[in-house]
Amino acid sequence: MMVTPDNLLGSVVGVYLARAKDEEILKRKVASGGAVTAMLIYALEKGLIDGVVTAKRVSGFEGQAVVARTREEILETAGNKWSIVPFAARVKAKIEEEDLKKVAIVCLPCQAQFFGQMREFPILETDFGERIRYIVSLFCMGTFAFEAFLNYLRMKYDIKAEEIKNMALKEGFLEIQHDDSLLQLPLKEVYSYLQTGCLVCADYTGTWSDISAGFIEKEKGWTVIITRNARGEELVKGAEKEGYLEVRDGSQVMGDILRAAREKLARAQRNMMSLL
């Protein structure tokens, strides 16, 4: 679905704040609520899916596409992704290798568009849209051009890639935890290290997904969830009913989501204009 000023979030059925009920998930996902992890574990344990395809951080900034088929494997894949893993190209091979019939895919909005379009408008025999049960998209303001950004961190702040333990977007800055210190970089400073494609990307929430999920600072400990269709609603409601998820109304955070979505669209429009 095309993002326009009048349709910043695409189709919205429900907006919720949710968090995992499982203590182990909460311990690992203190800030963000762990709702995506809890929903995926619910879907797996109830037989709604037979695997989750997602990106896993292997070291430093590096990530790879992996299939999680157990609760523990899903728990291991939870966490922030700071780069685009070359993902779409590998998903088909993974699905076939592992003979997955119904998968959930956790991805970024640009990747959700690829999978969503393939599922809605199958063209080739080689498509695998019918195997995609759920598309879960994570809110995204952009991912970094690795080499350039790492080089910048090394040159300006003397931070090496292997020292980086975590990175999180906060309001107005990027927080980098390295060894025992925290560096807070204003977003304006890091924007020039985003991937070129991100600078013209207008989709903040992932309008082609069944469920979008993200985090906002003022609701620490909760995951913001947008459901876009009956499939997404059933997953959230089912996980709540079966005791995997605690869910409350999220209408009070709509303003924050819209603000971020508007900011991303404006950035894309500005950058597009400069290309013309």
Ligand code: SF4
């Ligand atoms: S900003 Fe857009 S293009 Fe860049 S990673 Fe996020 S969704 Fe993909």
